[in-house]
Amino acid sequence: MNHRAQLLAGMILLTTTTMDAGLAQAASGPGKAAIASPHRLATDAGLEVLANGGNAFDAAIAVGAALSVIEPSSSGIGGGGFFLLHRARDGKDVFIDARETAPAESRGELWADAEGKIDRDKAMNGPLSAGIPGEPAAFTWMAGHYGKLPLKASLAPAIRLAREGFPVYARFQSSIERRKEVLARWPGATALYLVDGAAPALGTVWKNPDLATTLERIASKGDEGFYEGEFAARMVEAVRAAGGIWKREDLAAYKIREREPISLDYRGWRIVTAPPPSSGGIALGEMFNILSGYDLTRLDRVHTVHLTIEAMRRAYRDRAEYLGDPDFVKMPVAELLSPLYAAGLRASIHPSKATPSDMLPGYMAPKESDHTSHYSIIDADGNMASVTKTVNLTLGSGFVVPGTGFVLNNEMDDFALLPGQANAYGLVGGDANAPKPGHRPLSSMTPSFVIGKERTGVIGTPGGSRIITMVFEGILAFIDGDLPEKVVANPRYHHQYLPDVVSTEPKAFTREEVKALQAMGHIVNDGERTWGLMNMVSWDRTTNTLHAGADPREEMSSGKVQQ
Structure with a gap:
């Protein structure tokens, strides 16, 4: 049976699982709050807004805006993201896309060279690589629909950080140094990020008054302050003068999309996660469905890891084959999440031998940018926010409209710009993920909630194509009893179908475990560099205890419980 036939054979309507009443959130919240983010100043910004009467959604604005100031390498108001929210008072879960x-003028040949191949420089650097940003609209939407405070109050900590500055830290400096040749092409980026042609010195106070002014404009005028009027006209003029294709109509047409999250049931736990245009929730669903057919408690660690790798291999084979922008592409989501489809995949797994990826139908797996931000929040009332956002590559496109204070994304490279040709990270796609006007590119960002009878977790991470397996392993560890502080620190391993290699962080496996996996036929790259920057918070409802785990792989990460 070929792969498409196997998929069709598994078709059933996806039904909503009725969860035990004990899995629902408690009627009252924990009474305190917890935030974990990539930088202590962003965590503090969120806690400040909570202390001033805000809720988790106001805090999500505050943390995100602060990261726009202090972590522009990974996210900012020139980019976009996914905001998974849980509202405690009515139990509503919503995914803010x-x-x-x-842009409307998008067509694949714009990114082609004279030979008809992708021009990587056009796809990765400069304003032609930039999509229409979504993060400013997300802030105004959340403030208007879910927050308790005016947008001005939630943006205040970030505005203060931008005006007063902060000490340059290692990751901030290294990201600028890595991209300084591209930044130097554009006067706006040179003026904002470079000092005598290089990154600012460690420990020096870095200020961004232009970004403070931009955030103040958004605070006072909302979407109109960014997507319309004089500011929008200034951005369009600068983008087009430098070779981009934005039009004022593109900015004015941008709209937030509220989507229904994917809800999964795994061994009595409910997992709420990201729907398309994220491929993460579909892949998580396939992996959990595959593993649900095994009694892992009866297996040793090597065989458990083997089955987990095989689940990863099959989910990554499917993850971008069928998916695109849900506003334009019809996708077999119910079929991919069907237990019958998972049973078919499970039947192809040998209990003690690896399946070579070239024995599965061909698809070239993507490798995406690692440079993304994630933060997790639970407030005193039990509201939750899991947020992952990005500008794609380090410092996005490297292009700054003079006087605005932020770098534009280079998310156009996440589209399949030319059918059948790989982008900079190996993604080969077709029409479902083509750069058509108004379309949103696929992503691996996977903000998630995991809810059990006694404990609730809020989890997510950056990490490009490894995001999904990191969240998967993190949820499994949390279900097994690990607290967030341990979940985020655990060594990680990853398989994404192609290349047919098990990547591992240092100390993920013992020498004996590596040999055992190799004997099963797995190719193991033991002890690669570390990856990801996971941030997780949890609430134990039996003891009313909060925990916040910030990834120790980054020295500036911060997880705090409100005192």
């Missing part, structure tokens, strides 16, 4: 969109 603030992904960037393709």
Whole structure:
């Protein structure tokens, strides 16, 4: 049976699982709050807004805006993201899609060279690589629909940080140094980020008054302050003068999309996660469905890891084959999440031998940018926010409209710009992920909630194509009893179908475990560099205890419980 036939054979309607009443959130919240983010100043910004009467959604604005100031390498108001929210008072879960969109003049040949191949420089650097940003619209939407405070109050900590400055830290400096040749092409980027042609010195106070002014404009005028009027006209003029294709109509047409999250049931736990245009929730669903057919408690660690790798291999084979922008592409989501489809995949797994990826139908797996931000929040009332956002590559396109204070994304490279040709990270795609006007590119960002009878977790991470397996392993560890502080620190391993290699962080496996996996036929790259920057918070409802785990792989990460 070929792969498509196997998929069709598994078709059933996806039904909503009725969860035990004990899995629902408690009627009252924990009474305190917890935030974990990539930088202590962003965590502090969120806690400040909570202390001033805000809720988790106001805090999500505050943390995100602060990261726009202090972590521009990974995210900012020139980019977009996904905001998974849980509202405690009525139990509503909602997925705010603030992904960037393709400008109306988008057509694949714009990114082609004279030979008809992708021009990587055009796809990765400069304003032609930039989609229409979604993060400013997400802030105004959340403030208007879910927050308790005016947008001005939630943006205040970030505005203060931008005006007063902060000490330059290692990751901030290294990201600028890595991209300084591209930044030097554009006067706006040179003026903002470079000092005598290089990154600012460690420990020096870095200020961004232009970004403070931009955030103040958004605070006072909302979407109109960014997507319309004089500011929008200034951005369009600068983008087009430098070779981009934005139009004022593109900015004015940008809209937030509220989507229904994917809800999964795994061994009595409910997992709420990201729907398309994220491929993460579909892949998580396939992996959990595959593993649900095994009694892992009866297996040793090597065989458990083997089955987990095989689940990863099959989910990554499917993850971008069928998916695109849900506003334009019809996708077999119910079929991919069907237990019958998972049973078919499970039947192809040998209990003690690896399946070579070239024995599965061909698809070239994507490798995406690692440079993304994630933060997790639970407030005193039990509201939750899991947020992952990005500008794609380090410092996005490297292009700054003079006087605005932020770098534009380079998310156009996440589209399949030319059918059948790989982008900079190996993604080969077709029409479902083409750069059509108004379309949103696929993403691996996977903000998630995991809810059990006694404990609730809020989890997510950056890490490009490894995001999904990191969240998967993190949820499994949390279900097994690990607290967030341990979940985020655990060594990680990853398989994404192609290349047919098990990547591992240092100390993920013992020498004996590596040999055992190799004997099963797995190719193991033991002890690669570390990856990801996971941030997780949890609430134990039996003891009313909060925990916040910030990834120790980054020295500036911060997880705090409100005192």
